[in-house]
Amino acid sequence: xxxLNGQVALVTGGARGIGRxxxxxxxxxxxxxxxxxxxxxxxxAQQYSTDTIGGFTEAQKTVAEIIALGRRAxxxxxxxxxxxxxxxxxxETVNGLGALHILVCNAGVVSVAPIESxxxxxxDLTFDVNAKGVFLSCQAAIPALKTHGKGCIINIASxxxxxxxxxxxxxxxxxxxxxxxxxSLAKELAVTNIRVNAICPGILRTxxxxxxxxxxxxxxxxxxxxxQRYIKGMIPLGRPQTPDDIGQLAVYLASxxxxxxxxxxxxGGVELH
Ligand SMILES: NC(=O)c1ccc[n+]([C@@H]2O[C@H](COP(=O)([O-])OP(=O)(O)OC[C@H]3O[C@@H](n4cnc5c(N)ncnc54)[C@H](O)[C@@H]3O)[C@@H](O)[C@H]2O)c1
Numbered sequence: 001x002x003x004l005n006g007q008v009a010l011v012t013g014g015a016r017g018i019g020r021x022x023x024x025x026x027x028x029x030x031x032x033x034x035x036x037x038x039x040x041x042x043x044x045a046q047q048y049s050t051d052t053i054g055g056f057t058e059a060q061k062t063v064a065e066i067i068a069l070g071r072r073a074x075x076x077x078x079x080x081x082x083x084x085x086x087x088x089x090x091x092e093t094v095n096g097l098g099a100l101h102i103l104v105c106n107a108g109v110v111s112v113a114p115i116e117s118x119x120x121x122x123x124d125l126t127f128d129v130n131a132k133g134v135f136l137s138c139q140a141a142i143p144a145l146k147t148h149g150k151g152c153i154i155n156i157a158s159x160x161x162x163x164x165x166x167x168x169x170x171x172x173x174x175x176x177x178x179x180x181x182x183x184s185l186a187k188e189l190a191v192t193n194i195r196v197n198a199i200c201p202g203i204l205r206t207x208x209x210x211x212x213x214x215x216x217x218x219x220x221x222x223x224x225x226x227x228q229r230y231i232k233g234m235i236p237l238g239r240p241q242t243p244d245d246i247g248q249l250a251v252y253l254a255s256x257x258x259x260x261x262x263x264x265x266x267x268g269g270v271e272l273h
Contacts, residue, residue, distance in 0.1 A: 005030030013107030015058035017206030021243020032072040034093040080133030086140035100144040105134040106156040130174035151194040186261030195260035202267025237268035
């Protein structure tokens with residue numbers, strides 16, 4: 001196992017939710033962390049109401065938490081859909097923290113839309129953030145990772161990258177894309193000793209599931225009832241996952257020198273492949 005103390009990670013979408021959990025877990029393992037996030041998700045297909053989203057101030061709060069743990073941290077405003085932003089977030093990480101050893105591609109969006117009535121903006125936003133964002137972030141980071149003769153990329157896919165779900169075809173397709181991209185990139189980069197793995201989280205009550213519970217609730221149900229229905233109905237272990245659960249696997253993958261090309265579920269037993 002690689003010692004992580006003193007390594008540097010860049011976590012996209014690290015301001016809140018799963019990304020924040022991964023950033024804090026890495027920091028507790030001795031890693032300095034750059035958080036890349038954007039001010040707001042803009043565009044016609046914006047899926048959350050802006051009053052529930054803290055924006056870039058959330059990234060600065062996460063940075064303050066990492067510094068309180070005794071590690072160095074920087075917040076970088078970047079939109080993973082933009083090639084120039086991806087290049088700049090890597091450059092600012094290396095300039096600010098001295099190196100880049102671990103890239104975590106976590107930024108993602110969700111929305112619920114049946115295919116027959118889905119507008120193109122919804123499809124495009126989902127693929128631009130969830131799939132193209134991973135491609136651009138990896139492409140930008142590879143030269144910096146290569147300079148150490150080894151490196152680690154962790155892409156956050158989903159159980160929706162292993163199995164389809166009604167109303168989520170665009171989201172599932174984007175997450176299947178992340179799993180396929182991860183498998184392929186692992187083979188392509190093996191010769192450089194850069195390992196590439198994916199984590200497939202199950203159900204976590206982040207902003208993403210606040211939105212999903214509200215959107216998927218039946219007319220007779222409260223949002224809380226809908227949340228409980230999904231937890232009890234879908235998860236064999238009967239409990240939701242936490243950002244720290246995902247962070248623990250990220251720490252393992254960052255240190256596991258013989259693990260590459262995997263897409264590992266952290267889902268309480270929902271998906272068994
Ligand atoms: N919550 C779950 O149950 C769940 C399950 C499986 C997979 N995931 C995946 O985990 C990842 C994190 O999700 P979460 O639940 O923490 O959601 P979240 O909405 O709380 O966090 C997503 C983060 O990504 C950022 N982001 C969105 N678009 C961006 C862009 N274009 N550029 C940079 N940053 C951007 C947001 O600002 C936010 O900080 C996503 O990829 C999501 O698909 C979540």
